[in-house]
Amino acid sequence: MAALTLALDAMGGDHGPSIVIAALKSALSEFAEVHFIVVGDEAELLPLLQQQQLDTHPRITLKHASQTVAMTDKPGYSLRAKPDSSMRIALDLVASGDAAACVSAGNTGALMTKAYFALKTLPGVLRPALMSAIPQASGKSSFLLDLGANPVCDSDTLFQFGVMGSQAARHVLHIEQPRVALLNMGEEDIKGNDVVKATAQLLLNSPSVNYIGFIEGDDLFADKADVIVCDGFVGNIALKSCEGLADLLLNNIRANINAHWMTRWFVKLFYSRLQRSWDWLKPDHYNGASLIGLRGVVIKSHGDANAKAFLSAIAQAVEEAQQDLPTRIRDQVEHVLLEQE
Amino acid sequence: MAALTLALDAMGGDHGPSIVIAALKSALSEFAEVHFIVVGDEAELLPLLQQQQLDTHPRITLKHASQTVAMTDKPGYSLRAKPDSSMRIALDLVASGDAAACVSAGNTGALMTKAYFALKTLPGVLRPALMSAIPQASGKSSFLLDLGANPVCDSDTLFQFGVMGSQAARHVLHIEQPRVALLNMGEEDIKGNDVVKATAQLLLNSPSVNYIGFIEGDDLFADKADVIVCDGFVGNIALKSCEGLADLLLNNIRANINAHWMTRWFVKLFYSRLQRSWDWLKPDHYNGASLIGLRGVVIKSHGDANAKAFLSAIAQAVEEAQQDLPTRIRDQVEHVLLEQE
Incomplete structure (x- = not known):
């Protein structure tokens, strides 16, 4: 080094x-x-x-x-x-x-x-972006950007986020041809708003980006893309909502565990494994965000x-x-x- | 009845x-x-x-x-x-x-x-909205809208979603003065985009709505509001991202459980409790969405x-x-x- x-x-x-x-x-x-x-x-x-x-x-x-x-x-x-x-x-x-x-x-x-x-x-x-690694089902990581540096983005800016995120995935995650996707409310071409649709065209037309299309929120962690692009408003809310859900779930699991003496006893054995999942679940707590x-x-x-x-x-x-x-x-x-x- | x-x-x-x-x-x-x-x-x-x-x-x-x-x-x-x-x-x-x-x-x-x-x-x-009940930390439910009927909304439309959601919470959730919040990327007045800021003004000026301000994604399930308003693009992605995270987490917990004979044995006792959490976690799978x-x-x-x-x-x-x-x-x-x- x-x-x-x-x-x-x-x-x-x-x-x-x-x-x-x-x-x-x-x-x-x-x-x-x-x-x-x-x-x-x-x-x-x-x-x-x-x-x-x-x-x-x-x-x-x-x-x-x-x-x-x-x-x-x-x-x-x-x-x-x-x-x-x-x-x-x-x-x-x-x-x-x-x-x-x-x-x-x-x-x-x-x-x-x-x-x-x-x-x-x-x-x-055009604009810097806040980017974080988020965990994937495969155990690998993908990059999500923007996470809040830019509440409103035009298509040129989102396109550049795709280009920048792709370079980051290539050199930091060491993926040769990173799959770049746009976060949208549907996978079909007709879905979403005008900015997202225009960005899709720019990405499609760029030979430098391995653009794979739209993905939906439920595929954020499904290992479908290495780089997921959205504006800062959407990215911030998506990631923080996940954080909120993780808290809800974990409190609920804790409550279920505490409700029974046998589970309370058991959790002493189980806890360290669960704890590892919990860390992993809160990407923005656990990982830093890069301002790229x-x-x-x-x-x-x-x-x-x-x-x-x-x-x-x-x-x-x-x-x-x-x-x-x-x-x-x-x-x-x-x-x-x-x-x- | x-x-x-x-x-x-x-x-x-x-x-x-x-x-x-x-x-x-x-x-x-x-x-x-x-x-x-x-x-x-x-x-x-x-x-x-x-x-x-x-x-x-x-x-x-x-x-x-x-x-x-x-x-x-x-x-x-x-x-x-x-x-x-x-x-x-x-x-x-x-x-x-x-x-x-x-x-x-x-x-x-x-x-x-x-x-x-x-x-x-x-x-x-002005526009119908897709609304769903989402679980809260208290065990109660809140309403989130719009979930995808309207990818782009102006402030008049979002304001009406607040009014409609408030009526729904009053009559369906039986909350006398439902707390109405706007989903935003920060709690401060300066945060977010122009549409969200203009909607906040309309809600503030309306004596008929009990508007409590902005909330962030991580408070979506924290029992801070009874009605949470956003455009359909953001709402769809927020809720589906949570669904994606729930899948990721639950698969991860399952993998941790299966990794050890003692946890495998234990899970037979623990599973029914966990299963209840899991149902609860996927609001849009479990609850229907109302088109209001x-x-x-x-x-x-x-x-x-x-x-x-x-x-x-x-x-x-x-x-x-x-x-x-x-x-x-x-x-x-x-x-x-x-x-x-």
């Missing part, structure tokens, strides 16, 4: 910097050549690093930030009023080339706005992430940085634009 | 008329005052009724239909080419007043198109419905017909239109 530097926003997330430092500890042994710049309030971070005996670690640099973006800060406000926030400094480290990627569990809206401002989109890219289409790698870990989930976001950042995903996307978008001329 | 007549499209659904006849048998004892007109191919239905000793039942009328709408028929085609289909005749029985409601497990697109054509919308209603805003009660049972699910759709039809939901909706829409003048 080539040497690489990652910037970690240590102040984001609901559970504070201790989660980030715990994830960092695991990441140091998992990624032996990666250097980490930990950005945040020195007074808070130094004791945490000392506790973990990481304060003098040769692959850690502590970088002070005098401000912290709150989970409730409005994006515009945080952009104007918090130029010295840990989130902004971590992004600036990517913009300057001092870090190859940045990971934050902070406020999603603020992160998207600051990232867009600090890093700008790649040449030819920018001139740098930005990974958003869930606000509620625990150390394991934050570590998984770090792993994603390492993979995307190693594959140099922004350059791959830039090249492909350029290629497709030339194709369309 | 007042005497009531229901029309059943016996030919719809993936599993054929035997499901409908099995549900009918249970419905006859459950709803002692309800008369059923069973519509479909006499040659196929009569032997099924005979098998169940229902062919001379005083509360069953068999009505022959020479055509059947296939699950793959395009809506426009079925409307033009199948005027004597079981689905169409069942709807016509509602239009003529010979039946108070109709239930079909047939092709959703064809049912919506035929119902719109045969029954027309209520005065003042029309001059009559139309219930769509899932194409994949078993007899139990079809019986649940019949129960919905009985409830909506007894409450005279179309009249309630008409009165409320009229009232709201006057309020707006």
Whole structure:
């Protein structure tokens, strides 16, 4: 593995910097050549690093930030009023080339706005998109985008999401010819709205994308596509609805289990297996989301992430940085634009 | 219970008329005052009724239909080419007043198109909506609409869905002041697209609706609202995504269970409880969907419905017909239109 530097926003997330430092500890042994710049309030971070005996670690640099973006800060406000926030400094480290990627569990809206401002989109890219890996019945993963960066998209933008998602699946999921699908309310050509239908035409006409057609919500996890494209409004609601259903189901299973002494006893044996399913079920809790289409790698870990989930976001950042995903996307978008001329 | 007549499209659904006849048998004892007109191919239905000793039942009328709408028929085609289909005749029985409601497990697109054509919308209603009860963490149900009748909606239409859904919750779920929410990608006022924001204003300004604001996908089942409004594109994808996740999860749990001899043994005890959760988890499989805003009660049972699910759709039809939901909706829409003048 080539040497690489990652910037970690240590102040984001609901559970504070201790989660980030715990994830960092695991990441140091998992990624032996990666250097980490930990950005945040020195007074808070130094004791945490000392506790973990990481304060003098040769692959850690502590970088002070005098401000912290709150989970409730409005994006515009945080952009104007918090130029010295840990989130902004971590992004600036990517913009300057001092870090190859940045990971934050902070406020999603603020992160998207600051990232867009600090890093700008790649040449030819209309809009950045928020993309996450979602589990499939086969045990593999597929990419779903956009998850909320763009509540309204035109067909050119959705088409580009297909192109960008396809490059990501090729280089990060290592699928040679990723199957790209559009999320729609039916599989037939006549279904859906005008934007989805126009996007289907653009994808059909592009020799660079392996477009397989529309898929419906119930096939989101059925291993039918490697890349599933929709606007941010639909993607956000689809993924969060699944999260809501998972909660409902798991509470219901728990209630059923607790209702009987034999199941309560049994669950002690069964629980670890079930727990694994549960983690896997909440893709946006467990995986980070990639903000793609920018001139740098930005990974958003869930606000509620625990150390394991934050570590998984770090792993994603390492993979995307190693594959140099922004350059791959830039090249492909350029290629497709030339194709369309 | 007042005497009531229901029309059943016996030919719809993936599993054929035997499901409908099995549900009918249970419905006859459950709803002692309800008369059923069973519509479909006499040659196929009569032997099924005979098998169940229902062919001379005083509360069953068999009505022959020479055509059947296939699950793959395009809506426009079925409307033009199948005027004597079981689905169409069942709807016509509602239009003529010979039946108070109709239930079909047939092709959703064809049912919506035929119902719109045969029954027309209520005065003042812009568009009919497909609405389903979804389970809540509390064990209660809420209504979600639209589920796919309208892929694109303006704010006036979404506002009316709030008004109609609110009346349905009042009279069918028996909630005095139903909490009406808009499904959005965030809870803050600035989130979402222009249509959702404009709808929020209309709902806020209406004294007839108990509007509580935006809710996100992860609160779909969290008992925060009694009526959740969105366009048909979003509603369809949200509900079907949940169905997809439920399948993924349940297969995963099954795999975990089968992986160990002790869990395999245990599951024999645990299974019936789990099975109950599973039924409950697939709202659109288990419950019927109501097509509201029309001059009559139309219930769509899932194409994949078993007899139990079809019986649940019949129960919905009985409830909506007894409450005279179309009249309630008409009165409320009229009232709201006057309020707006």
